[in-house]
Amino acid sequence: MRxxxxxxxxxxxxxxxxxxxELPLLExxxxxxxxxxxxxxxxxxxxTQTTPDAAELDALRKAFADAGVRLTGLNVLDDLTAGAKGTASLPAERERFRENxxxxxxxxxxxxxxxxxxxxGNRIEGVSAEEQDALALExxxxxxxxxxxxxxILLIEALNKVDxxxxxxxxxxAAVEVVDRVNAATGLGNAKFLCDFYHLAVNGEDxxxxxxxxxxxxxxxxxxxHPGRNEPGTGTLDVQDLLARLTAAGYAGRIGLEYRPATGVSADSFGWLPRELRAR
Structure with a gap:
């Protein structure tokens, strides 16, 4: 492992x-x-629940509190059906998005x-790209x-064209252009680009x-x-160099681990990251 x-x-x-x-959510x-x-x-x-009942929400809060783990980021209602990737641009999901x-x-x-x-949200048949983009901006x-x-902050990301x-x-x-449009519309400046190395690598980006x-x-x-969407060191990406370049470019935010463990056992996939660095 690199x-x-x-x-x-x-x-x-x-x-x-x-x-x-591989574990139940609350564990x-x-x-x-x-x-x-x-x-x-x-x-x-x-x-698919837009408004889970109070007991479910409380159980999730308790699981995090009992573990002493803080949630740093949360997706708004995203995958609804096989192949669906978000709801912001989908007319049929307008009310559910806003309810959620x-x-x-x-x-x-x-x-x-x-x-x-x-x-x-995906492009869909029967609705123009312009109509979807207008709804997404709203x-x-x-x-x-x-x-x-x-x-x-609000995060907007690019996904890979294979999945x-x-x-x-x-x-x-494309993602940054949406970020800029949202910031122009709100004047808040809190829309940001979520830079996912894996998705961008699959798409062949530099x-x-x-x-x-x-x-x-x-x-x-x-x-x-990449390939494989497994832990750093299992593929061809020079993660060390990319992380160093982020630092040099002034990025001081967190790095999210969004990979599948190569062995299928999550606890076995953290050897690349010394334990003393995991709680920073």
Whole structure:
């Protein structure tokens, strides 16, 4: 496994929707704490439910509190059906998105999260790209305002064209253009680019050029090696160099671990990251 010594320059958060997914959701914060992590992030954890009942929300809050793990970021309602990637641009999901937004913001706020992540949504037949983009801007503007109300940022990311062929944001440039449109619409400046090394690598992007071009717009970074979407050191990405370049470019935010463990056992996948760095 390749050396990743530049890891020492950053603070880390573990995505508990993909890591420790071999465990029930409410057991994952404790598992993360057992592995030495004190911060975590989540995709929307309640499936298609826009407004989970109070007992479910309280149980999740308790799991994090009991484990001593802080939530740092939360996805707004995202995957609804196989192949769906977000709801912001989907006319049929307009009301569900807006119903979910205050619930997600309240949950994020109660757990101390400083970021809401909104996936854009796939292109769909029978609706023009222009209509979808106009709706997405409306919804992302509402999301930015909701994030601002809890002292958080709004994250917008590019996904890879293999796993999400109908998702329109396949480049860093496309995602940053949406970020800029949202900031222009709100005047808040709290929309940021979520730079996911894996998705961009699958799309063939020059990650060094992405860092050099958009470091000032990056609000969060997520990592997985490529190919395979496993832990750093298992693929071909020079994660050490990329993390060092982030530091040199002035990025001081956290690095989210959003990979699948190569062995299928999450606890075995952290050898690349010394335990003393996991709680930074």
């Amino acid at each position: 050396d990743v010594t530049a890891a020492s320059e950053h603070s880390y958060t573990i995505n508990l929707s993909i890591l420790f997914s 994952r914060p404790a598992a993360a704490a057992g592995a030495g992590f004190t911060r975590a992030e989540l995709w929307w954890p309640f499936g 937004l205050p619930v997600a913001a309240a949950l994020a706020s109660s757990l101390g999260a400083g970021a809401l992540n909104v996936l854009y 919804n992302l503007t509402l999301a930015a305002e909701a994030a601002h109300s809890i002292g958080a 999400a062929p109908d998702y329109p944001l396949h480049t860093a440039k 990650l060094v050029a992405v860092i050099d071009s958009y470091a000032d717009r990056i609000g969060h970074v997520q990592i997985a090696d």
